[in-house]
Amino acid sequence: MNPAFAVSVPLLGLISEPVSVAHYLVVGAILFVAGVACMAVKRNALGVLMGIELVLNGANVNFVAFASPYLQAEGGRSIGLDGQVFALFVILLAAAEAAVALAITLNFYNNHATVDIDRADDLKG
Amino acid sequence: MNTLAGGLFAMFEPLVASGLALPLAGVNWHTFFFLVFAAVACGFAVAVVAADNVVRMALYLVLSLGATAGLFFLAGAEFVGAMQLMIYVGGTLVLLVFGVMLTAQAPFVSIKSTAGDRVLAGMVGAALLAVLLQAALSVPAWRKPGAGRVAEPAATPIGMALVGVRVDAPEAGAPAINRRPGYLLPFEIVSVHLLVVLVGAAYLARAKRRKTPRAIEVAASVEPAASVAEHAEIGRDRSRGSSVLAGGRS
Numbered sequence: 472m473n474p475a476f477a478v479s480v481p482l483l484g485l486i487s488e489p490v491s492v493a494h495y496l497v498v499g500a501i502l503f504v505a506g507v508a509c510m511a512v513k514r515n516a517l518g519v520l521m522g523i524e525l526v527l528n529g530a531n532v533n534f535v536a537f538a539s540p541y542l543q544a545e546g547g548r549s550i551g552l553d554g555q556v557f558a559l560f561v562i563l564l565a566a567a568e569a570a571v572a573l574a575i576t577l578n579f580y581n582n583h584a585t586v587d588i589d590r591a592d593d594l595k596g
Numbered sequence: 597m598n599t600l601a602g603g604l605f606a607m608f609e610p611l612v613a614s615g616l617a618l619p620l621a622g623v624n625w626h627t628f629f630f631l632v633f634a635a636v637a638c639g640f641a642v643a644v645v646a647a648d649n650v651v652r653m654a655l656y657l658v659l660s661l662g663a664t665a666g667l668f669f670l671a672g673a674e675f676v677g678a679m680q681l682m683i684y685v686g687g688t689l690v691l692l693v694f695g696v697m698l699t700a701q702a703p704f705v706s707i708k709s710t711a712g713d714r715v716l717a718g719m720v721g722a723a724l725l726a727v728l729l730q731a732a733l734s735v736p737a738w739r740k741p742g743a744g745r746v747a748e749p750a751a752t753p754i755g756m757a758l759v760g761v762r763v764d765a766p767e768a769g770a771p772a773i774n775r776r777p778g779y780l781l782p783f784e785i786v787s788v789h790l791l792v793v794l795v796g797a798a799y800l801a802r803a804k805r806r807k808t809p810r811a812i813e814v815a816a817s818v819e820p821a822a823s824v825a826e827h828a829e830i831g832r833d834r835s836r837g838s839s840v841l842a843g844g845r846s
Contacts (some may be wrong), residue, residue: 489741496732508786544740574800
């Protein structure tokens with residue numbers, strides 16, 4: 472393609488180049504930060520849970536990116552299967568965590584008739 | 597993909613001739629789909645933070661995690677992508693949606709956070725994002741474009757690694773069943789952990805025979821939102837009292 476055109480329209484330059492690990496790391500960073508903000512801001516207990524899922528997914532994106540042979544440059548080494556297996560473990564543990572956290576949330580809802588976590592101040596001194 | 601690119605290019609050839617060139621021949625389709633999935637994943641992740649309605653948040657989360665599965669497929673981790681779709685999107689999020697449905701009484705569907713909280717979280721998030729992006733882009737080896745080595749899509753190496761045998765990347769001088777450790781022990785730990793967690797979750801969430809909270813719940817759904825707060829206060833006091841009574845009896 473015309474190099475001058477690619478310079479004048481930077482997005483097209485982005486499209487024509489192969490993906491690197493850094494692309495995936497940027498996506499993982501955005502997911503992670505969105506999850507952290509979600510955990511900090513939401514007052515609904517289920518919103519906090521969704522933030523945790525986003526954080527775990529950001530970590531998973533990084534694991535998969537480092538494990539991928541496709542994304543490694545010439546001569547670079549990926550961590551190979553280890554990253555994929557870790558991503559699987561993260562998915563499984565996220566499922567377990569969601570089950571327990573949901574049970575706790577439902578219990579809290581049964582006892583307090585709300586899911587607002589600002590109301591969970593029974594232990595406040 | 598090349599035929600697709602060629603066909604599209606032929607379609608736009610009059611435009612090329614007229615000077616409105618869409619240089620589709622130079623488009624790397626892998627990168628193009630990566631950008632699409634990345635935009636969907638990141639956009640809906642931000643939408644989860646921005647939305648106040650918990651039902652919409654659940655929908656946005658489903659879309660974001662589905663797009664992440666697409667990113668996994670593009671990175672060559674087909675099995676992980678399939679597991680992401682099956683366990684995460686198909687299991688964990690269905691669980692979350694159940695939670696949303698069980699607790700979505702009118703006052704709790706959208707609990708708004710204060711503007712101060714939002715501004716503070718935005719600042720902290722921007723700072724954290726700056727640090728992470730700087731870390732991600734600072735290593736030259738990670739910024740080199742990928743060489744595009746395509747591994748054969750197969751679940752065999754992962755399955756063998758989970759039962760303790762590593763068939764990938766044999767070390768120098770190693771026998772066919774090589775000496776790198778597999779994941780048999782973590783696999784067992786995770787499976788037992790999952791069992792214990794599910795039993796524990798069923799125990800925690802089981803229906804208890806308490807009449808007071810149920811009465812409050814019905815009252816909260818019937819009466820307007822303003823009176824929910826005082827009912828919750830009453831419920832808290834009663835549950836405290838009943839737990840004291842239970843402790844006294846035992």
